[in-house]
Amino acid sequence: MDGDETSSYIDLRSDTVTLPTEEMLEAIRNAKLGDDVYREDPTVNQLEELAAEKMGKEAALLVPSGTMANLVAVMANTRRGESAILEAESHIYWYELGGISAVAGVLPIPVKGEMGVMDPHDIEAAIKPASLHHAGTTLVCIENTHNLAGGTVVTPSQIRAISEVAKDHDLRLYMDGARIFNAAVALKVDVKEFTRHVDNLMFSLSKGLSCPVGSIVVGSEAFIEKARRIRKMLGGGMRQAGIIAAPGIIALERMIDRLEEDHKNARLLAEGLAKIDGISLDLRTVQTNIVICSLDGLGASAEMFIEKLKARGVLVSRMCKTRIRFVTHRGIERRHIERALSIIGEVVGEIRRRGRV
Numbered sequence: 001m002d003g004d005e006t007s008s009y010i011d012l013r014s015d016t017v018t019l020p021t022e023e024m025l026e027a028i029r030n031a032k033l034g035d036d037v038y039r040e041d042p043t044v045n046q047l048e049e050l051a052a053e054k055m056g057k058e059a060a061l062l063v064p065s066g067t068m069a070n071l072v073a074v075m076a077n078t079r080r081g082e083s084a085i086l087e088a089e090s091h092i093y094w095y096e097l098g099g100i101s102a103v104a105g106v107l108p109i110p111v112k113g114e115m116g117v118m119d120p121h122d123i124e125a126a127i128k129p130a131s132l133h134h135a136g137t138t139l140v141c142i143e144n145t146h147n148l149a150g151g152t153v154v155t156p157s158q159i160r161a162i163s164e165v166a167k168d169h170d171l172r173l174y175m176d177g178a179r180i181f182n183a184a185v186a187l188k189v190d191v192k193e194f195t196r197h198v199d200n201l202m203f204s205l206s207k208g209l210s211c212p213v214g215s216i217v218v219g220s221e222a223f224i225e226k227a228r229r230i231r232k233m234l235g236g237g238m239r240q241a242g243i244i245a246a247p248g249i250i251a252l253e254r255m256i257d258r259l260e261e262d263h264k265n266a267r268l269l270a271e272g273l274a275k276i277d278g279i280s281l282d283l284r285t286v287q288t289n290i291v292i293c294s295l296d297g298l299g300a301s302a303e304m305f306i307e308k309l310k311a312r313g314v315l316v317s318r319m320c321k322t323r324i325r326f327v328t329h330r331g332i333e334r335r336h337i338e339r340a341l342s343i344i345g346e347v348v349g350e351i352r353r354r355g356r357v
Contacts, residue, residue, distance in 0.1 A: 010336045011315045015207040015289060015329035024211065024247035031246035035239050043242030047249050051216045054252055055201065056192040059224035061217045062245055063236050066178050069202035069215040071099045072234065076227040077139045077172045077200070080105030084139040085126050088112040089148040091176055092141055107135040115285055116146025117154050120165045127169055140166050143176040144194060145183050148319070150282070151290025153183040159197040175201035178215070182208060182288040185259045208259050208289060209251035210330050214244045258330065262289040265328040265337050272341040278348055291326040292319060300351050308347045314340050
């Protein structure tokens, strides 16, 4: 695998651990640069134009991270004191330090979905009207693919149904599409089939697409102009940002189709895990490059299990007390999956033997 400290590990913690390709590194070295705050970086301009065209929207904005992208978008879509409906286990709600409330001043209204997908009727029931007592709802947020649900896809038809509710109530619809290309590859459709139903969205360059840093916010020209001002307010106005944009161009031109390999490896991993006594998972959720399994049947904590895997050269992530997550990505090959399954089997066997003592 690529890397330094973790080069001897099979690193399945996240697709954020991917390193740029040699072509990307060369593009960084040769990137034409300018001051992006003045909109004079030609490489950033090229990436933003390419991203907007690929998503079927008018304009795009490069930001340093996915968390900043979500915060910028929420703030550009709302005003302080309003509310936003989002799936109860969404990344915005759980993993962004409460920025939607602490910084944006927006009240999140969580709605429990099925495999990460909110029911349009539940969304409609959760809408708060603007009044003297309520933080009126102005925004609906969806996540695609949905991380905590196991990398599940919100299909174009499901997005369209949610969009119809949003339009009926004059709400904006935003998509946290950090892994939206995984969704498109999984369904073998153009990414525009997803984006046509949302007002605006973000996607990540630094996950499965293997860029070292960066995410893109996409939407109408007016929305992006507002988002640009908010990015500056949050400290995200970058100067010679072409060194970030250069690998992003390569990612959008040449790194999307290879995501299918990650999906195949995730399926191989999931099917192998399902055969190990004591480990349980729902194979229906294994639709892209994420596999989440439960250790409840093993009677082992996630922390202990993770440490035992690490000692044998496999890195995974803790999701809760008894659930762990595996993410496949560039640099993980079939042989790594087979080796990881062998090691997991050894660890499970050790735990079971000790449990009988």
